[in-house]
Amino acid sequence: MKYLILIYRNPQSREIWENMSPAEQAAGYDAYAAFTEELMATGELIVSEALADPSLSKRVTVRGGRAVPTDGPFAEAKEQLAGIFLVECDSIDRAVQIAARMPGAEHLDVDVRPVLHLAETEP
Amino acid sequence: MTGGYEVERLLRELAPQVLGILVRRFDGFDICEDAVQEALLAAALQWPREGVPDNPKGWLVTVATRRRTEMWRADTARRRRELSAAALAAPQPEPAPSIDDTLTLLLLCCHPSLTTASQVALTLRAVGGLTTAEIARAFLMPEATVAQRISRAKQRIKGSGAGFHLPPPDQLATRVSAALRVLYLIFNEGYTASSGPALHRVELSTEAIRLTRQLQKQRPADGEVAGLLALMLLTDARRPARTGPDGTLVPLAEQDRGLWDGAAIAEGVALITHALAATPVGPYQLQAAIAAVHDEAARADDTDWRQILALYDLLNRVEPGPMVTLNRIVAIAMVEGPAAGLRQLLAHESDPVLAGHYRVDAVRAHLLELAGDHEGARAHYERAAVRTLSLPERRYLRSRASRLVTTGPGPAARVATRPE
Numbered sequence: 351m352k353y354l355i356l357i358y359r360n361p362q363s364r365e366i367w368e369n370m371s372p373a374e375q376a377a378g379y380d381a382y383a384a385f386t387e388e389l390m391a392t393g394e395l396i397v398s399e400a401l402a403d404p405s406l407s408k409r410v411t412v413r414g415g416r417a418v419p420t421d422g423p424f425a426e427a428k429e430q431l432a433g434i435f436l437v438e439c440d441s442i443d444r445a446v447q448i449a450a451r452m453p454g455a456e457h458l459d460v461d462v463r464p465v466l467h468l469a470e471t472e473p
Numbered sequence: 474m475t476g477g478y479e480v481e482r483l484l485r486e487l488a489p490q491v492l493g494i495l496v497r498r499f500d501g502f503d504i505c506e507d508a509v510q511e512a513l514l515a516a517a518l519q520w521p522r523e524g525v526p527d528n529p530k531g532w533l534v535t536v537a538t539r540r541r542t543e544m545w546r547a548d549t550a551r552r553r554r555e556l557s558a559a560a561l562a563a564p565q566p567e568p569a570p571s572i573d574d575t576l577t578l579l580l581l582c583c584h585p586s587l588t589t590a591s592q593v594a595l596t597l598r599a600v601g602g603l604t605t606a607e608i609a610r611a612f613l614m615p616e617a618t619v620a621q622r623i624s625r626a627k628q629r630i631k632g633s634g635a636g637f638h639l640p641p642p643d644q645l646a647t648r649v650s651a652a653l654r655v656l657y658l659i660f661n662e663g664y665t666a667s668s669g670p671a672l673h674r675v676e677l678s679t680e681a682i683r684l685t686r687q688l689q690k691q692r693p694a695d696g697e698v699a700g701l702l703a704l705m706l707l708t709d710a711r712r713p714a715r716t717g718p719d720g721t722l723v724p725l726a727e728q729d730r731g732l733w734d735g736a737a738i739a740e741g742v743a744l745i746t747h748a749l750a751a752t753p754v755g756p757y758q759l760q761a762a763i764a765a766v767h768d769e770a771a772r773a774d775d776t777d778w779r780q781i782l783a784l785y786d787l788l789n790r791v792e793p794g795p796m797v798t799l800n801r802i803v804a805i806a807m808v809e810g811p812a813a814g815l816r817q818l819l820a821h822e823s824d825p826v827l828a829g830h831y832r833v834d835a836v837r838a839h840l841l842e843l844a845g846d847h848e849g850a851r852a853h854y855e856r857a858a859v860r861t862l863s864l865p866e867r868r869y870l871r872s873r874a875s876r877l878v879t880t881g882p883g884p885a886a887r888v889a890t891r892p893e
Contacts, residue, residue, distance in 0.1 A: 351862065391629075393591035393622040396614055438590050438614075466864045468613070469662050470715075470722060 352396065352465035353445035355435040355452070360428055363457035381453035389437065389448065400433040429459065436465075480520045483529060484513050485683070488602025491533045493574025496637045499541060502581065503627035504548065506599050508541035509533070513602055575600065576691045577639050579684070583652040586633040591626035592655045593662075594619055601680055611677050612662070649692065653701050653757065656685050660705050678709055696752025699744050700761045706741035707764035710734040722869040726773040738768045756792040759784055778807035795826045799836050811844040831860030835870060842877065851877040 359367075370378065382400075389395035407422040435452075439445055442464060449460045488509065495505040512533045526532040582596040597603045597611075605623065609616040640648045660681035685702045692698045714728035745761040752758075763784045770776040785801035798821055806814025818840065822833050838853035854874035858867050 390621055391625055393588050393594075393625055396618050440589055464862050466862055466867070468864055470863060470865045 352436060352438050353442065354463045354465055355437060355445065355449045356431060356461040356463065357433045357452060358429045358459040359432040360459065366457050378453060385453055394437045394439045396436040396438055398435040401431060404430050477521050480517065480525065483525065484516055485602035487530050487533055488513055489575040489578050489600045491530060491537055492599055493578060494534055495537055495541060502637060503631055504544050505541055506627060508537045508544060510598065511540045512537035514604060573691065575687055577637060579652050579688065580640060580648045581630060581635060581637065583655045584630050584633065584635055585651060586629050587626050589658065591622050593659055594622050595626045596655055597659065598623055601684060649695065650697065653697060656681050657701060681705060682709060696748040697755040697757045699748040700755060700758030703741040703745035703761035704757055704764055706737045707761060707768050710737035710741065710768060721872055722865055725767060730771065733768065741765060756788060759788040759791060778804055782808050795830060798827065799832050803836060806840050806843065811840045814840045831857045834860065847877045
């Protein structure tokens with residue numbers, strides 16, 4: 351089963367991150383790299399991405415067949431989607447276990463969403 | 474491209490044999506597997522254009538051996554400083570043994586140190602001869618992810634110290650049953666509606682049947698192997714009738730049975746009949762027997778539900794599980810009436826394995842529909858639709874719900890469930 355793990359940051363987590371020393375931030379990146387590496391080794395990771403700053407996002411509105419991209423209202427939102435992990439594992443319990451080990455999880459909000467599949471029945 | 478399909482079939486057939494020969498000759502399952510994959514890719518490009526060589530297996534062994542030597546040299550050069558000079562001498566090729574290593578390969582790919590997803594990917598590539606790209610398309614995954622999964626899985630096998638030989642006799646049964654589980658997973662994954670992205674999907678269920686058939690030839694006395702093959706054939710036989718023109722699922726009771734594949738049914742019935750008579754009973758055999766009872770009914774109303782119930786009783790003893798419990802309840806409803814089924818459902822729904830499962834709602838909806846309670850049925854179909862993770866199943870459950878809205882209360886509907 352595939353699960354999407356969504357990582358949200360909030361003003362507090364942002365502040366904590368920004369107040370870290372460069373060495374602490376480097377250690378943070380290393381922790382993510384090691385975590386990603388570990389999930390690759392178990393064969394559970396499908397893809398993971400970190401998202402750029404919300405101020406760079408566009409919202410696309412299609413009305414009357416015309417697409418109108420605008421700067422998203424995201425920058426004002428308190429909770430920001432910061433990154434995703436798409437994993438494949440045997441149960442949601444395992445996905446939750448993975449999510450809980452996300453570096454920095456103490457300060458972030460992490461959601462686990464099951465992904466729909468095309469098989470006709472569930473295993 | 475008249476030869477394309479034939480070439481593909483031939484390559485998949487030869488893939489595990491060639492890999493077996495290489496591993497026996499050179500050792501080092503991981504590099505040999507990569508080398509064979511490259512030889513297969515080369516053949517897939519060359520053979521349809523230039524014709525199949527007189528000795529296709531020999532051609533693949535030669536090309537794979539050459540690639541393996543190149544890879545081995547590159548690898549060795551990298552590690553030269555770490556390795557003793559003795560390791561630099563290429564091993565002497567030995568004549569190919571005539572034994573079939575496909576079973577050894579399959580069991581290695583389903584090694585207990587691997588996650589299920591890795592077992593599936595590695596089996597399809599090393600035993601099934603599929604390319605990484607084909608596997609990625611079949612599972613809707615990036616090719617790089619599958620490639621990495623396969624190479625990590627091979628490292629893991631290497632790390633576990635598992636050699637290229639059959640497990641000791643006392644472990645063989647467990648290891649074969651792990652392989653059966655992987656094959657059944659592949660089969661079910663492939664058992665999808667033939668629409669949309671399915672266009673370019675490798676027929677995983679066909680592939681699973683082929684590999685199980687191969688396994689059955691090597692383990693003819695194993696009743697569970699025969700049982701699984703029979704189960705796949707008897708299920709796959711209904712495929713032409715399983716989806717409507719709009720791609721939605723057609724439940725068993727409403728399928729046009731004239732579309733079922735009679736040859737597959739006959740083969741499945743023969744297999745399961747023989748297995749049940751000649752070998753100790755097991756869960757795959759029982760599921761196959763249930764599928765056979767369904768397949769042998771000329772009309773849904775002719776289904777021998779008493780026999781199905783008896784088989785579920787047995788299955789419940791041999792290998793209990795949530796699906797067995799629920800399907801058994803449906804069988805009870807069909808034999809004793811929906812009220813009896815609903816009573817059983819009430820008694821079981823708080824079992825820890827069933828609590829919160831969308832299938833409980835789906836079964837309750839079905840039984841309520843049979844009992845004529847359309848309002849209740851609709852609500853439970855909706856609840857089940859929200860909770861399932863299967864897209865085709867969700868569509869199916871929604872359509873049942875909306876059908877009850879449009880027809881309104883009326884005479885009890887026909888049997889409309891999908892337990893199989």
